[in-house]
Amino acid sequence: xxxxxxxxxxxxxxxxxxxxxxxxxxxxxxxxxxxxxxxxxxxxxxxxxxxxxxxxxxxxxxxxxxxxxxxxxxxxxxxxxxxxxxxxxxxxxxxxxxxxxxxxxxxxxxxxxxxxxxxxxxxxxxxxxxxxxxxxxxxxxxxxx
Numbered sequence: 640x641x642x643x644x645x646x647x648x649x650x651x652x653x654x655x656x657x658x659x660x661x662x663x664x665x666x667x668x669x670x671x672x673x674x675x676x677x678x679x680x681x682x683x684x685x686x687x688x689x690x691x692x693x694x695x696x697x698x699x700x701x702x703x704x705x706x707x708x709x710x711x712x713x714x715x716x717x718x719x720x721x722x723x724x725x726x727x728x729x730x731x732x733x734x735x736x737x738x739x740x741x742x743x744x745x746x747x748x749x750x751x752x753x754x755x756x757x758x759x760x761x762x763x764x765x766x767x768x769x770x771x772x773x774x775x776x777x778x779x780x781x782x783x784x
Contacts (some may be wrong), residue, residue: 650761654750665739674695687713731758
């Protein structure tokens with residue numbers, strides 16, 4: 640299935656290269672307990688399977704920020720794609736694509752979030768996604784050697 644994330648002028652992109660295999664990064668990004676910690680979520684309800692809905696609630700600026708969506712594509716070890724709905728998307732469904740590309744013994748992680756209604760929402764999410772990917776190395780689940 641082709642990514643839907645490249646067809647939008649208001650596209651947020653966050654990148655990081657981590658010292659882990661794409662499979663290890665994929666396993667980290669599809670582990671619900673790790674996601675709860677990585678997103679600093681007060682609550683999360685997620686079954687990591689295509690077409691499954693999810694809910695997570697974060698806190699920012701002293702108030703709850705609910706996020707909803709559904710998982711679209713899971714292709715271990717290279718791709719996670721899901722819809723994303725929150726206050727900053729104006730309640731509209733947007734698309735988050737996480738591409739995992741091997742770079743020798745490392746992995747390039749590229750998060751692309753598209754479907755924003757304006758530049759302010761795009762910029763806000765780009766900063767938040769960059770914060771999240773910058774924290775990713777602390778949470779990596781490394782395969783047993």
